[in-house]
Amino acid sequence: MRRVAIEFAYDGTDFFGYQRQNDVRTVQGELEKALERVFKMPIQTYAAGRTDTGVHANGQVAAFDCPNDKLSENDIRNALNANLPKDIYVKKVWFTSENFNPRYEAKRRIYHYYILNSKMNDIFLRRYAWWFPYELDITKMRAGAKYLIGTHDFTAFSKKGEEEIRTERTITAIRIVRLKKNLILVRVEGISYLRGMVRSIVANLVKVGVGSWKPDKILEVLESKDRSKSAGLAPAHGLFLYKVLF
């Protein structure tokens, strides 16, 4: 047995989220089905993070124990891609240490969120960007984002769910850039996140960008630790787990 790590992309549109569940199509479920076809036995995988329904990944990372010691990294990659559906694709495979678990060893997780900021819709982006037709001022959004950098209790920027014991999280950087005239990228870099945290950050910064809130309202929401003060969640389909750093 050798522990193998893979970096892979998926289009979240047609999955009920990352985590394996009975009777619905999930990323982990499809990945483990492909592994079972390749190795003729059930294989369990451990991923860096569980993305919600509709969320995409450019660079999710998972690890598993490979029962075949003869295959090269490239053989494993090709065998997996030949057995995966069209909306999952393995970009990289590498042999790693016996106990490598991406969830516990990830040092940084980078998320990308795309906003189509145009009166006119673009149907070719409908699965990959949030269409927000009112003008956004990204200078104001950047001013709001500054309050979020560092270690804070991010309860107000999360989704209800199983309660976490610790609600402090660390955001190391937020960059907001206009990639094209109408396409805005919000790039969030952090160590780990509460559920729905990036989508909540984006929804709140959009309130600032559109002029409904002043930038320092972000600080007020953060300090409230109260979800009801917050702007809710931006749609899942604009979000990508871009990269996991170890």
Next chain:
Amino acid sequence: MRRVAIEFAYDGTDFFGYQRQNDVRTVQGELEKALERVFKMPIQTYAAGRTDTGVHANGQVAAFDCPNDKLSENDIRNALNANLPKDIYVKKVWFTSENFNPRYEAKRRIYHYYILNSKMNDIFLRRYAWWFPYELDITKMRAGAKYLIGTHDFTAFSKKGEEEIRTERTITAIRIVRLKKNLILVRVEGISYLRGMVRSIVANLVKVGVGSWKPDKILEVLESKDRSKSAGLAPAHGLFLYKVLF
């Protein structure tokens, strides 16, 4: 009754082509369903060109007679977009002359074809670009494309189907550009086309780009007027009807 023209985009992935057919989902079928919902009566439409199954459009143009004289251009646009499925979107509406038929009055039709030229696949482009993993030399492709400019019998660059009476067509320009390191755009501008003609042009130029053919083989294929000499068709999903000029 006022004749109305519309410019609209669609994602061809989930349609059985443009033209209305019984029992299958087509672009024209969905457009006419939306018009019937808006105007409470059947409305016939006339389009600039019929795209094949899987082919997309950024700027298809159609015309129809509008039974309601009170609606503005913008009202019609909004009513249509509210009634169309997510993979069709009306960008522009304008009142036009009584007999305007886009098919006969189009002066130029511009098609865009996207090639993802990279060893690594990009699943977010899987519906919109042809993944071709072997290196393409676009300088050679441009040299081959030169032979196609002008008025020629394009039989060798077409798909079998109903035989055309006239097989001469005019291509006014072909531009081949690298949009990003791995993304190549082939832009074809012509007056009108035989069936499958742009996809055939792309498939033949790719033979040149990958080095299997010399650029002047394109002239040989053209002059043969023989489909069996030609490289066949590039996949439909890389092709976009980009713009129709009047």
